[in-house]
Amino acid sequence: MKPEWQEWASQAKAEFPQANSALMPLMHRIQLVEGWLSDETIQDIADLMGVTVQYVESVASFYSLFHREPVGKRVIHVCVGLSCALAGSDELMHNLEKRLHIKEGQTTADGAYTLLEAECLAACDKAPMTQIDLRFVGPIRPEDVDTLLNKEVPS
Amino acid sequence: MIQLTIDGQEITVPAGTMIVDAAAKLGIDIPIYCYHQALGPLGACRMCLVEVEKMPKLATACTTAVSEGMVVRSKGPAVDKGRRGVLEFLLINHPLDCPVCDKGGECYLQDYTFEYGPGNGRFQEPKIQKLKDGPINEFVLVDQERCVLCQRCVRFMGEYVGEGQLLLEGRGVETVVTTVDHVPATSQFTGNVIDLCPVGALLSAPYHHKGRPWNIEREESVCPHCPVGCTSKVTAREGRVIRMEGRPIPDREWGWLCDRGRFGYDFGYHPDRLLTSWVQGVETSAAMATRQVGQWIQETINQDGGSAVGVIMGGTHTTEEAYQVQRFAREVIGTENLAISRSEAGYLPRALNGTFDDIKKADMVLLLGSDPYDAVPVVHLKLRERWLRYSALKVIGIGPTRLTRDTLPGQDVITAPEQSAAVMALALATQRPEDANVKTLLQALGDFSPSGVSPETLTELGVQLLGAEHLVSLWDGMDPAMGMVLAVLAELREKPTPILPTFGPANWRGWERAGFSAHFEDLTRILEHARDGIIKTLLVFGADLMNEYPDRALVQAAFDRLDHVVVEGVQPPEDSPQVDALLPGATWAEVYGTYINMEARLQVAMASVQPPGQARPVKTYVNTWAHILSHPLAWEEDWEPFDEDSGELLPLHPAPLHVTPLKVPAAIDGDMILITGALIWEMSEPSEILLPRIPALPGRINPEDAKNLGLDIHGGRMRVSQGETSLVTGMSLDPRVPKGLLWLPQRMPGVNTLQPGPIVLSLAKEEVTA
Known part of the structure; x- marks a missing residue:
């Protein structure tokens, strides 16, 4: 446990009428620094929030933006929902895999990128679209993967 | 109370009842997966859909509480369609592998699909x-x-x-x-x-x-x-x-x-199960062995009279079996030396015995040396359920270690080993110093003050002991003095004070009912008489005295001196060359019989299988011996442990209160002190299935002691020495054990070679294996 987490926990708890509600903001804040949530981190968060490990693990596994394995510096989610699929998300994913030399679900050897698929991200107007870290980016034509990778995306 | 109609039948149920439970009372079955009465409503599976008049859509019967005048239909086209739809979804990703599923034939998914489900799904x-x-x-x-x-x-x-x-x-x-x-x-x-x-x-x-x-x-x-x-x-x-x-x-x-x-x-x-008979180390036929034992009994009676035979009951024997042995011992042999194999010195009279129903009413629970999670696990669940329903439940642990847990929180009064009874008596004295019984208890204590327990704690404890409305105590039976204090407490309080004995053996109350003495003193007396040559032949049924009796040296001395030691049982006792005859016995699931539990409740266990090998029921042995002794027993009527007046519970006999002054607890000197307690994994017959879960590190010491002794943080093996004897066993770190104490499961083999008291602990050297 990092020393500052104690304070983050009390700050998060103070923001909500029910302390339990602070769980996800705290998880996000910790993940932002740590990059992912290890078993130890989950245990620490459970202790900080006074809930069971089981509870924290259920929450972490439910949401696709919490990572239970180490990820690269940038996490690319490719939307594979219906609109994006019709607009060519398959090909986009394929091109990204070829360009990064990894398969979906993997992280590049240099730790720069992690490539994941996402169920519908509710931005069909941007189809085919991706989410880089926490930002929506699209539409991206399948052949424009280099543009995507070079794009400056505010975190 | 609320009245409603389900499928045209009227019923009145308490407010807050769910439709599904009200329907069950009428014998109407509503299909459920997620709902369970012990867990409360959830509404996750949607299987229990019913039609409720004036509700726009189908409602879940497990989350909808009844209301006055409600009209519910649990059958009909709308309900069927709803349930069919739910099942179609549940089965979308189900592998439909019923032919290779263990639950096939006892599965609610199968049953309900058969009753309500679609013939096939539309999902391709x-x-x-x-x-x-x-x-x-x-x-x-x-x-x-x-x-x-x-x-x-x-x-x-x-x-x-x-x-x-x-x-x-x-x-x-x-x-x-x-x-x-x-x-x-x-x-x-x-x-x-x-x-x-x-x-x-x-x-x-x-x-x-x-x-x-x-x-x-x-x-x-x-x-x-x-x-x-x-x-x-x-x-x-x-x-x-x-x-x-x-x-x-x-x-x-x-x-x-x-x-x-x-x-x-x-x-x-178990591969070690006794399946054949042995006489003096030689495997022999069942008939030969039984006859030989009969002759030994005859010889002993002829030379020294029937009272030179002792009979000890143990193992998993039923109440009826104990009764058969008891009749043989009293009527044929003519001995009164009958005792139960006990590991603790305490005894609880039936009159003070509570039931599990008391837990459901308790506002305070005392854990007297007994950690129910380790000793009687399902009682731990019962206590926890009470705590979940009644959050004001007070749980107080009194003993040398912490007895409350995260899953059963409360306060602990940590006493020095063997001082708990005195602490309880002194706590009572803070409230009722003038009571004659309390005075008698304290008479010999003088100015004794218990170590580590402040006068304020004593007063607070006294107030709670007398103030509780329904006080349930769980007692480990280790210290007979505590039994006396509990009897005084029950007399003093004019409110319910039920006590649940957590000590074994499992059916000791049944054997007592059948005519055996459950008093530890009687067992000790038989062993001492055997050691002193007064008792010549000992018949042991089911018990493993070498491991069960708390002082192994006495058992050893008795066995050495006895002319004949006859052991009937399921497992041959380990390393007992003094045992003259080993007789294979039929056991649980092989005989029909009654068990009487810690509530004094009679419960029947049916026989499921035949005894294997030469194993036979106790009655066969005693009948043969009775014939050899020319005193055949007549069994015209089966004896019933049930009583007309008592029903499922043993009848209550008033127990007269004999109060004697408590002795001043002896001061125990030493850096490390051994205490023992019950651990369910180390009790009863050994099982191969359980092996992977038997604790590898059963001993428990305080993390600080562990650190000082150089024990790894994950535990390890240590040598426990006391005088000439020593024992090597695994230790784990446990903050619930105070500094200076070592806790060992009392029934772990070898623990009874040591006595509670000062010991020396050292790291065990790694054994070099070739």
């Missing part, structure tokens, strides 16, 4: 594949493809047991039941999720692919391993016990079992 896409037969732990397997996500298992472990070791991981169709961090679940109660699982997702590992409902026979039984006597069902196939399940009894038992009881059913098939 490939099914999602998940983990099959993955481990929850050594005993429980999970098939995630068959799971309907009802969450019974997750909620049972998390909410009811309080050990959140199972969880739902993932989202949507990808959701699976798994263990936290994917490490095996270690709770004492994991096996219950097999009974709770309404489908084929959670399976018993030892029963995996062992039988189907049409291959097996089920008999109602009682778990024989500890004094709780949990109601259970035994599954047998082709003359072999292959499973044990819980047996719920409406309004009394949920049917929970602990893992030790549920999976320890294989002791009858």
Whole structure:
């Protein structure tokens, strides 16, 4: 446990009428620094929030933006929902895999990128679209993967 | 009370009742997966849809509470359509592998699909594949493809047991039941999720692919391993016990079992089981051995009279068997030297004995030296359920270690070893100094003041002891003085003061009912008389005295001196060359009989299988011996342990109160002091299935002591020395044990070679294996 987490926990708890509600903001804040949530981190968060490990693990596994394995510096989610699929998300994913030399679900050897698929991200107007870290980016034509990778995306 | 109509029938139920329970009272079955009365409503599975008049849509019967004048229809086209739809969804990713599923034939998904489900689904896409037969732990397997996500298992472990070791991981169709961090679940109660699982997702590992409902026979039984006597069902196939399940009894038992009881059913098939007879180290026929023993008894009676024979009862014998032995001993041999193999010196008169129903009414629970999680696990669950329903429940542990737990919180009064009784008496004296009984108790204590317990604590404890409305005590039976203090307490309080004895053997109350003395002094006297040559022949039924009696040296001396030691049982006693005859006995599940549990409740266990090899019931032995002794016993009528007046509980006999002054507890000097306690894993007959869960590090010491002694933080092996004797055993670090103490399970082999008191602890040198 990092020393500052104690304070983050009390700050998060103070923001909500029910302390339990602070769980996800705290998880996000910790993940932002740590990059992912290890078993130890989950245990620490459970202790900080006074809930069971089981509870924290259920929450972490439910949401696709919490990572239970180490990820690269940038996490690319490719939307594979219906609109994006019709607009060519398959090909986009394929091109990204070829360009990064990894398969979906993997992280590049240099730790720069992690490539994941996402169920519908509710931005069909941007189809085919991706989410880089926490930002929506699209539409991206399948052949424009280099543009995507070079794009400056505010975190 | 609320009146409503279900399917045209009127019923009146208390407010807050769910429709599903009201319907059950009318005998109307509403299909459910997620709902369980012990866990409360959830509404996750949507299977229990019913039509409620004036409600726009179908309602879930398990989450809708009854209201006045409600009209419910549990059948009809709308309900059928709703349930059909739910089942079609539940089956989208189900593998439909019923032909190879252990639950096939006893599965609610099968039953309800047959009753309400669609003939086939419209979903054409490939099914999602998940983990099959993955481990929850050594005993429980999970098939995630068959799971309907009802969450019974997750909620049972998390909410009811309080050990959140199972969880739902993932989202949507990808959701699976798994263990936290994917490490095996270690709770004492994991096996219950097999009974709770309404489908084929959670399976018993030892029963995996062992039988189907049409291959097996089920008999109602009682778990024989500890004094709780949990109601259970035994599954047998082709003359072999292959499973044990819980047996719920409406309004009394949920049917929970602990893992030790549920999976320890294989002791009858242990490779060491005694299947043939042995006389003086030579294997022989059953007839020869029985005749030889009969002659020894005859010789002893001829030379020294019947009272030179001692009879000791133990093991998993039923009340009826004890009665048969008792009649043989009294009528044929003519001896009064009858005792029960006990490990603790205390005794509880029937008059003070409470029932599990008392737990449901308790406002305060005293744990007197007894940690129910370790000693009588299912009682721990009962206490926890009371605490969940009545959060003001006060739990107070009194003993040398912490006895409350995270799952059963309360306060602890940590006393020095062997001072608990004095602490209780002094606490009473703070409130009732003038009471004659209290005065007698304190008479000899002088100015004794208990170490580590302040006068304020004593006063507070005294106030609570007398103030509680319904005070339930769980007592480990270690110190007879505590029994006396409890009797005084019960007399002093004019409110219910039920006591539950957590000590064994499991059926000691039954053997007492049959005519055996349950007093430890009587057992000790028989052993001393044997050592002194007054008793010449000892007949031991089921008991392993060498490990059960707390002072092994006395048993050893008695066995050395006795002319004849005859042991009937399931397991040959370890390393006992003094045993002259070993007779294989029939055991639990092989004989019909009654067990009487720690509530003094009589419960019948049916026979499921035949005894193997030469193993035979006790009655066969005593009948043969009675013939040899020319005094055949007539058994015209079966003796019944039941009593006309008492029903399921043993009749109450008033116990006169004899109060004697408490002795000043002897000061125990030493840097490390040994104390012992009950641990369910180390009790009763050994099982092969349980081996992977028997604690490798059963000893417990304080982490600070461990650090000072150089013990690894994850525990390790240590040598416990006391004078000439020593024992090497695994130790774990436990902050519940105070500094300066070592806790060992009292029934672990070898522990009774040491006596509670000062010991020396050192790291065990790693043994070099060639």
